[in-house]
Amino acid sequence: MAIDSGTKEQSHKEHRSRQSGAKADKKKRDTSQNGKKQNPKAFAFSSTVKAKRLQSRSVEKEQRRLHVPTIDRSYGEQPPYVVLVHGPPKVGKSLLIKSLVKHYTKHNLPEVRGPITIVSGKQRRVQFVECPNDINGMIDAAKFADLALLLIDGSYGFEMETFEFLNILQVHGFPKVMGVLTHLDKFKDVKKLKKTKQHLKHRFWTEIYDGAKLFYLSGLIHGKYVKREIHNLARFISVMKFHPLSWRTAHPYVLVDRFEDVTPPEKVR
Numbered sequence: 001m002a003i004d005s006g007t008k009e010q011s012h013k014e015h016r017s018r019q020s021g022a023k024a025d026k027k028k029r030d031t032s033q034n035g036k037k038q039n040p041k042a043f044a045f046s047s048t049v050k051a052k053r054l055q056s057r058s059v060e061k062e063q064r065r066l067h068v069p070t071i072d073r074s075y076g077e078q079p080p081y082v083v084l085v086h087g088p089p090k091v092g093k094s095l096l097i098k099s100l101v102k103h104y105t106k107h108n109l110p111e112v113r114g115p116i117t118i119v120s121g122k123q124r125r126v127q128f129v130e131c132p133n134d135i136n137g138m139i140d141a142a143k144f145a146d147l148a149l150l151l152i153d154g155s156y157g158f159e160m161e162t163f164e165f166l167n168i169l170q171v172h173g174f175p176k177v178m179g180v181l182t183h184l185d186k187f188k189d190v191k192k193l194k195k196t197k198q199h200l201k202h203r204f205w206t207e208i209y210d211g212a213k214l215f216y217l218s219g220l221i222h223g224k225y226v227k228r229e230i231h232n233l234a235r236f237i238s239v240m241k242f243h244p245l246s247w248r249t250a251h252p253y254v255l256v257d258r259f260e261d262v263t264p265p266e267k268v269r
């Protein structure tokens with residue numbers, strides 16, 4: 001290479017493509033295939049079907065981006081997530097709350113009276129509420145529940161209350177729902193138990209959605225549900241992601257659970 005510093009012109013040796021060797025062989029092979037190169041234009045489409053699919057996919061992606069994000073209006077310390085335990089009478093609601101409280105706090109709860117709030121993680125509190133079995137109670141509960149545990153007596157099947165409550169949930173923005181089957185120890189026949197579980201699962205799926213979570217509590221040990229099963233259920237509740245419901249942000253609601261007159265008696269007199 002010679003550089004002429006005066007005119008700043010360079011003279012380069014001309015490029016000569018390979019005539020022999022592996023690279024030359026490959027090139028020859030590529031060009032000889034159907035008379036065209038393997039990759040004539042790397043990013044241009046060669047199939048119209050594929051191109052159409054690609055286009056609709058990119059449009060979909062764009063739509064998703066444009067979707068209005070749900071606004072989380074909460075600020076400061078987060079309120080506890082309300083886990084509502086619903087079911088017909090004597091299905092085991094109190095027992096389930098007691099078992100879950102025992103799991104989280106290692107304390108025995110003698111009686112369930114009103115909502116119970118426990119700390120389930122560094123950033124999370126969970127409040128267990130037993131759903132009242134009257135229509136007004138259910139309507140109130142549907143408004144504040146973040147997760148509804150629907151208890152179903154496995155030996156009996158679905159009862160009216162569960163369907164009623166699902167309907168109420170539907171018109172209140174539908175929070176998360178999980179099913180829990182109890183009284184499964186009443187089955188003596190293993191085959192029948194299996195069949196019933198299958199049947200109830202599919203019934204539950206048609207009501208909620210295919211693949212909705214259903215837990216099985218197989219029986220009692222020392223008057224409590226099996227530790228392992230409660231552990232699994234509690235784990236699910238602890239890691240569950242709760243998104244703000246758009247219905248709820250659009251329909252603010254205050255539930256008054258107590259009304260006290262605090263005027264000093266002196267003043268009244």
Ligand SMILES: Nc1nc2c(ncn2[C@@H]2O[C@H](COP(=O)(O)OP(=O)(O)OP(=O)(O)O)[C@@H](O)[C@H]2O)c(=O)[nH]1
Binds near residue numbers: 096217218219
């Ligand atoms: N064999 C069996 N008994 C159960 C099971 N679950 C609950 N029980 C029993 O059912 C009875 C009622 O349980 P509770 O927890 O009081 O039911 P509940 O739904 O709170 O009842 P109400 O508050 O009256 O609606 C208790 O004696 C439990 O021991 C189960 O899976 N198997």
